[in-house]
Amino acid sequence: MASAANPIEAVQMRRNRWLSLPAVLFIAAFGIGPLILMLIYSFLKAAPYGGVEWSFTTDAYVYFLFQRDIFDDTLQFAPDFLIIYLRSFVFALITTAVCLLLGFPTAYFMATRPPAQRNWWVLLITIPFWSNLLVRTLAIMFIIRDQGLLNGFLIWIGIIDTPITLLYTDFAIVIGLLYSYLPFMVLPLYSSLEKFDFRLVEAGFDLYATRRQVLWRIIIPLARPGIIAGCLLVFIPALGAYVTPLILGGGKHLMIGDLIAQQFGSGRNWPLGSAQAFILMAAVLVALLFYVRNTSGKVQHGR
Amino acid sequence: MAASTTLKHRDVRDQPGFGTMACICLIVLYAPILILMIWSLNSGSIVTHWEGVSLAWYGVALQNEEFHSAARNTLIISVSATFFSTVMATMAAIGMTRVKPWRGLGTSFMVINLPLMVPEIITAVATLSFFALLAGQLNLNFGIGNIIIAHTVFCIPFAYMPIRARLEDMDLTLENAAADLYATPWQAFRRVTFPLLVPGILSGMALAFIVSFDDFTITQLIAGPGQTTLPLYIWNQIRRPMTPEINAISTLLLLVSILFVSVSFLIARRRK
Amino acid sequence: MASGQTAIAAKGVSKLFQGAGQDTVVALDKVSVAIRENEFFTLLGPSGCGKTTLLRLIAGFDFPTEGEILLHGQDIAPLPPYRRPVNTVFQSYALFPHMSVAQNIAFGLEMLGKSRAETQARVSAMLKLVRMEELRDRRTSQISGGQQQRVALARALAPAPKVLLLDEPLSALDYKLRKDMQIELKRLQHETGITFIFVTHDQEEALTMSDRIAVMNRGRILQVGSPRDIYDRPSERFVANFIGETNFLDGEVTGVSGAEARVKLADGAVISAGLPEGLAPAGRVSIVVRPEHARLVPPGAPADLAGRLETAVYFGTDTHYHVRLDGGGAFTVRTQNSRGGGAGFAEGEPVGIVLEPSAAQVLRD
Numbered sequence: 020m021a022s023a024a025n026p027i028e029a030v031q032m033r034r035n036r037w038l039s040l041p042a043v044l045f046i047a048a049f050g051i052g053p054l055i056l057m058l059i060y061s062f063l064k065a066a067p068y069g070g071v072e073w074s075f076t077t078d079a080y081v082y083f084l085f086q087r088d089i090f091d092d093t094l095q096f097a098p099d100f101l102i103i104y105l106r107s108f109v110f111a112l113i114t115t116a117v118c119l120l121l122g123f124p125t126a127y128f129m130a131t132r133p134p135a136q137r138n139w140w141v142l143l144i145t146i147p148f149w150s151n152l153l154v155r156t157l158a159i160m161f162i163i164r165d166q167g168l169l170n171g172f173l174i175w176i177g178i179i180d181t182p183i184t185l186l187y188t189d190f191a192i193v194i195g196l197l198y199s200y201l202p203f204m205v206l207p208l209y210s211s212l213e214k215f216d217f218r219l220v221e222a223g224f225d226l227y228a229t230r231r232q233v234l235w236r237i238i239i240p241l242a243r244p245g246i247i248a249g250c251l252l253v254f255i256p257a258l259g260a261y262v263t264p265l266i267l268g269g270g271k272h273l274m275i276g277d278l279i280a281q282q283f284g285s286g287r288n289w290p291l292g293s294a295q296a297f298i299l300m301a302a303v304l305v306a307l308l309f310y311v312r313n314t315s316g317k318v319q320h321g322r
Numbered sequence: 323m324a325a326s327t328t329l330k331h332r333d334v335r336d337q338p339g340f341g342t343m344a345c346i347c348l349i350v351l352y353a354p355i356l357i358l359m360i361w362s363l364n365s366g367s368i369v370t371h372w373e374g375v376s377l378a379w380y381g382v383a384l385q386n387e388e389f390h391s392a393a394r395n396t397l398i399i400s401v402s403a404t405f406f407s408t409v410m411a412t413m414a415a416i417g418m419t420r421v422k423p424w425r426g427l428g429t430s431f432m433v434i435n436l437p438l439m440v441p442e443i444i445t446a447v448a449t450l451s452f453f454a455l456l457a458g459q460l461n462l463n464f465g466i467g468n469i470i471i472a473h474t475v476f477c478i479p480f481a482y483m484p485i486r487a488r489l490e491d492m493d494l495t496l497e498n499a500a501a502d503l504y505a506t507p508w509q510a511f512r513r514v515t516f517p518l519l520v521p522g523i524l525s526g527m528a529l530a531f532i533v534s535f536d537d538f539t540i541t542q543l544i545a546g547p548g549q550t551t552l553p554l555y556i557w558n559q560i561r562r563p564m565t566p567e568i569n570a571i572s573t574l575l576l577l578v579s580i581l582f583v584s585v586s587f588l589i590a591r592r593r594k
Numbered sequence: 595m596a597s598g599q600t601a602i603a604a605k606g607v608s609k610l611f612q613g614a615g616q617d618t619v620v621a622l623d624k625v626s627v628a629i630r631e632n633e634f635f636t637l638l639g640p641s642g643c644g645k646t647t648l649l650r651l652i653a654g655f656d657f658p659t660e661g662e663i664l665l666h667g668q669d670i671a672p673l674p675p676y677r678r679p680v681n682t683v684f685q686s687y688a689l690f691p692h693m694s695v696a697q698n699i700a701f702g703l704e705m706l707g708k709s710r711a712e713t714q715a716r717v718s719a720m721l722k723l724v725r726m727e728e729l730r731d732r733r734t735s736q737i738s739g740g741q742q743q744r745v746a747l748a749r750a751l752a753p754a755p756k757v758l759l760l761d762e763p764l765s766a767l768d769y770k771l772r773k774d775m776q777i778e779l780k781r782l783q784h785e786t787g788i789t790f791i792f793v794t795h796d797q798e799e800a801l802t803m804s805d806r807i808a809v810m811n812r813g814r815i816l817q818v819g820s821p822r823d824i825y826d827r828p829s830e831r832f833v834a835n836f837i838g839e840t841n842f843l844d845g846e847v848t849g850v851s852g853a854e855a856r857v858k859l860a861d862g863a864v865i866s867a868g869l870p871e872g873l874a875p876a877g878r879v880s881i882v883v884r885p886e887h888a889r890l891v892p893p894g895a896p897a898d899l900a901g902r903l904e905t906a907v908y909f910g911t912d913t914h915y916h917v918r919l920d921g922g923g924a925f926t927v928r929t930q931n932s933r934g935g936g937a938g939f940a941e942g943e944p945v946g947i948v949l950e951p952s953a954a955q956v957l958r959d
Binding site: 032036037039041043045046047049050051052053054056060122124125127128129131138140141142143146147148150151152154155157158159160162198202205220221224230256259262275276280293303307 | 333334335336337338339340341343344346347348350351352354355357358361409410411413414416417418420421422424426427430433434436437439440441442443444445446447448449450451452454455458471472474475476478482529532533536538539543553556557560568569572575576579580582583584587591
Binding site for chain 2: 653654655674675676677680681682684686688689690691692701702705706749750753
């Protein structure tokens with residue numbers, strides 16, 4: 020062919036490809052394998068005490084939307100699960116929007132600091148990013164419970180005289196999600212804004228744009244890939260959140276994650292749980308496809 | 323003009339109010355953690371009532387036998403998962419950057435990053451089903467090894483990222499220079515590539531360790547009796563009447579995360 | 595100076611690269627060249643001409659699509675870089691950042707399995723050679739660009755290679771330092787007696803340093819010769835254009851005698867012009883004349899060309915006169931300024947141009 024490489028080096032460079040084999044095989048066996056198994060499970064019959072019986076049925080997907088009447092055996096539309104999915108979707112959407120609202124100015128502010136200061140900002144945002152989610156959720160619970168600091172404070176300054184119930188409400192879940200995933204918004208936004216060529220801002224001012232016009236007409240359009248990446252990094256884990264509703268929703272206010280876990284625990288319906296997991300997975304894939312379609316080949320640098 | 327006077331005093335890049343938002347962001351992120359930490363120093367036995375500063379609850383936590391066993395389990399799991407994932411991630415990073423492009427390269431990259439894209443709860447229930455099948459059909463149960471395997475899977479991409487970034491940043495002419503100076507490929511790797519890769523590997527190890535150390539969702543679903551880790555221990559504590567002991571343990575966990583993130587961050591920064 | 599023995603030779607070497615899409619890029623097109631023992635040989639050309647590719651083929655970082663690379667008559671093309679007694683000074687220096695200056699210099703010797711004592715002695719000798727003894731234990735990030743350059747040289751010279759390859763090694767240095775390093779490189783080449791193959795796009799650097807120059811363009815070597823040959827006797831339009839300023843004239847060959855041709859110019863004057871080796875032209879040809887190989891004379895005086903002075907540009911050491919020729923075309927004359935000199939030629943006035951004997955050269959194309 021066109022470039023005849025040296026035989027020795029060519030062998031060397033080709034041999035290197037086997038180095039990636041252990042990691043790839045390991046993930047294939049213990050990461051992808053279970054996912055495939057679950058896809059199979061979602062088409063099997065539930066065993067009475069958890070686990071599955073090996074006979075094919077689409078019941079799991081049918082029961083996702085319908086309930087079988089005990090008396091006349093007809094299928095009736097039962098939107099319970101669908102409602103939980105919609106709730107999760109709305110929670111994730113609100114979380115993403117508020118995170119963007121808070122995160123964009125923060126990321127922009129960080130990106131416009133002198134380089135030495137920037138590193139410290141990044142560290143400050145990185146620490147919560149990697150901190151224990153359970154503990155951070157616990158901290159929120161600690162603040163918003165009936166005898167918590169927030170209610171104590173509100174009573175102390177006299178706005179209210181009996182505690183407002185915040186814990187185990189939808190509000191608590193959204194606050195928890197927001198708090199959990201805010202760093203996931205800031206970091207990708209920052210890395211896209213950090214590369215931004217701020218001479219474009221000067222060019223904007225030179226052409227009579229005001230600060231806000233520069234922001235909306237120049238900075239935001241060019242930061243779009245970062246914005247989409249940040250939104251996705253918040254939306255996907257928020258949609259599948261498990262810990263947050265578990266602790267702050269108190270088991271009554273469910274999201275998809277808890278619903279799925281429930282089928283594998285007290286619900287004892289593994290096929291149903293598997294089907295629910297795959298419907299969530301499909302939603303995630305749609306979001307990822309949206310991302311790929313919106314970032315490939317389009318506006319990346321100034322045109 | 324008003325606009326020009328404000329321009330004179332401020333950086334052209336400034337947007338009014340953004341600094342305030344950034345400060346709000348920091349407060350939102352840190353206030354809950356700090357409050358939790360401060361209350362861990364409360365000497366009273368009721369979580370909500372401040373009685374004075376003391377380290378008493380740390381003493382209680384550290385003498386608790388259940389805490390000891392949870393800490394032991396956590397360390398066994400995270401150290402093993404960190405070791406296996408870093409070794410595999412390092413090999414994969416070299417195998418995917420120092421290679422003639424081939425057809426499977428894109429697929430390999432996707433496979434390695436897959437654990438990052440699947441919601442954790444799905445990974446958790448899928449892994450649970452998988453190990454249940456192994457135990458039920460093949461009578462295979464690795465005990466705590468199950469958790470180590472599951473952790474290794476999702477630690478690989480975290481360890482992989484900084485190592486790969488380091489390899490990509492590395493000037494390839496350095497490896498050429500080594501070859502030019504009579505170093506065989508293995509010598510070039512051992513004397514030049516590997517020493518320069520060490521910060522990336524350390525950074526990857528630190529990230530893998532935190533991710534495994536902090537994991538709750540997957541561990542909770544697949545852990546068997548006697549396999550309680552620190553996050554599971556905290557979870558069990560929440561469901562009982564709460565004492566400040568839980569604040570103390572939570573603070574310790576946070577400090578471990580902060581330590582490892584900072585170390586990883588500083589290693590990565592120092593390369594310049 | 596060059597002793598005449600061939601040190602390294604390329605024989606019909608081609609290198610194709612897979613370009614974007616399906617098309618292949620020809621980086622080298624059947625290049626043949628012989629570089630002599632102890633020679634300071636320069637590959638000169640614009641970026642993308644193939645000079646660095648040829649260097650990489652000699653070093654062993656790439657491998658020719660076809661052809662042979664001969665080191666003392668032996669084909670080394672299939673050998674990996676670590677089996678070739680050839681060392682490189684990289685454009686970016688490529689010093690190992692995790693090693694000290696001395697460790698960098700010792701690296702090649704260690705890889706060759708030299709004893710510790712021999713290595714240390716050699717490292718010291720190299721440090722002395724490049725005058726860096728006092729920086730021996732510094733980290734390479736703690737020394738200046740010029741010092742890094744010296745370390746890179748010492749490191750490449752330490753294993754006493756048969757041939758030293760230098761890939762635009764001075765391009766990262768500022769002007770003053772570059773001038774110093776040019777002299778330094780010449781000194782090192784004399785002292786070590788090693789064949790140097792130097793790659794550059796800087797014609798001035800090539801002219802001042804080289805024993806011989808190969809001018810390259812589009813993957814081919816156009817002309818090989820001493821700096822004086824290349825400058826005074828360019829054989830192709832590209833060479834004449836790339837090196838220095840040049841006047842091109844059209845003419846018609848009226849007769850050939852030995853290495854000289856009689857050429858009739860557009861406005862009727864007949865001059866004699868040198869011929870490139872092996873060329874027997876007839877009919878229309880292009881000839882080149884360097885601006886400093888011509889002078890202006892007042893109108894009416896005997897002249898080879900006549901025209902009108904358009905502009906005179908003062909350059910300190912010399913003055914450039916841009917003349918519009920009566921027979922069509924433009925011609926530049928460069929005259930050295932002398933104190934009190936400068937016989938005033940006024941812009942817009944008619945002038946005559948006299949070419950110095952053997953100033954003109956016929957081009958191959």
